[in-house]
Amino acid sequence: MQQPVSKLFISLSRIMLVLMLCASPVLGQAGNVATAAQAANTVHIEVNGQEQIWKNQPLIFQGSTFVPLRDVVQSLNGTLKWDAPTKTATIKVGRDTLIHQASTSSIQVNHVQLSTGVKSRTVNGTMMIPVRPLANALKADIKVQRTASGQMSVNVKTDQVSVLNAELASVDTYLREAEFPGMALIAKNGEVLLRQGYGLADEHTMNRPDQKTRIASLSKSFTAASILHLAEEGLLDVQDPISKYISGIPEGDKITLHMLLSQTSGIPSAFGRGEGTSLEETVEEIRHKTLKFEPGSAYLYSNSGYVLLAYVIEQVSGSSYADYVQQTILKPLGMKNSGEASRQVHTISGFVSENNAWVPAPYYVSQSGSGTIYSTVDDMLKWDRALYTDQILSQDTIEQMYKPYSSKNYGYAWILKENDQNRTVFHNGSGGGFATAFSRNLSDDITIILLGNHAGMDMTTLMSEVEAETAKALHLQ
Incomplete structure (x- = not known):
């Protein structure tokens, strides 16, 4: 070995x-x-x-x-x-x-x-x-x-983990010239065409494409899938009000799990990020928030909403959020390099800009449900492939995740992008020196995973450029 x-x-x-x-x-x-x-x-x-x-x-x-x-x-x-x-x-x-x-x-x-x-x-x-x-x-x-x-x-x-198909050399060149820091993977029909690491994992180590990293808000897809898995088991319904599971939430009898999933609940996004704060303590903080609008009437991206969903998962399943995701999704899919982050799990460092220089960021503190998962590009590809099957959720249920439920085209932890006959679902994330994006072209089965470790990157624009360059390289335009 x-x-x-x-x-x-x-x-x-x-x-x-x-x-x-x-x-x-x-x-x-x-x-x-x-x-x-x-x-x-x-x-x-x-x-x-x-x-x-x-x-x-x-x-x-x-x-x-x-x-x-x-x-x-x-x-x-x-x-x-x-x-x-x-x-x-x-x-x-x-x-x-x-x-x-x-x-x-x-x-x-x-x-x-x-x-x-x-x-x-x-x-x-x-x-x-x-x-x-x-x-x-x-x-x-x-x-x-x-x-x-x-x-x-x-x-x-020599490097045994990187992959670069000649067709995607232009994409690799683009990422190099854009000075993208982190890991990138591009696959067609599940076949890896590009798997590369760029920049620093920490001050003494280069990024390799097999390293563990924080995925920030890409974590939300696992939260949404867990809720839907419980729904398929008949243990809850997405139209249930949050008051059925958590007391004291403002307008809790009007806010449904569907609204939390689709970011239409009106609950503000921010919550305290003190290290060691329990899920219960964060839920207690959310109980004292003031809604931004009438539940279901508009769109507002809310990390707090996904924290409440994590708490629902714990209440209904009887397991911790981390254990439920591990046993229901990660373990069945063989995602051995993924889980809920802690200081005991070594991941690459996030970097933040300080005095015109990139320095290691403090430890990234989030809360269950919103941004606590770590993974690798290869494990995230396993998640991508599973969403084309019935292994975790039925295809009918998965389609619920992709439907746009607001003017922002936000579904359940996925944003729908449609252009002519091209149907793509996407999500991005940021926090603690990390910036990530995950794009799944459902029409051509092109998967693009960008797990960056520098704060402040415009991942939506970067992903759009990589999507376009990939389509051009693979003659899909």
């Missing part, structure tokens, strides 16, 4: 350090480098299954493992150009461009700066670069094994 990248680098560093220390218990700086280079001679190196004979051997220095940059680039069939006056290397591998200046602790990957935490070194005229951040910049995986003879084997696999 392939080990996580971080653990593998740690294992490699420890192995090489042990070999170094066995050779000489007390070493100065020069001895460290020399002995480490000798220890590295016992390492068998493979890249994508092909044995590599590097002119310059890896070394370990002050606890960090370094590899010869030029040898690595050649093994990956990339190119390296060296600018002597600035001591800067420009590396091209596939569609990525990496720039690194000697004796610095960062690598520019396309348009972003990746912090390595360790400065590169020049040994006998050869630039040696920290292996972990270099592999990270290239989205590579490493596996370390010990052979029967005691020799260490290092197997490097």
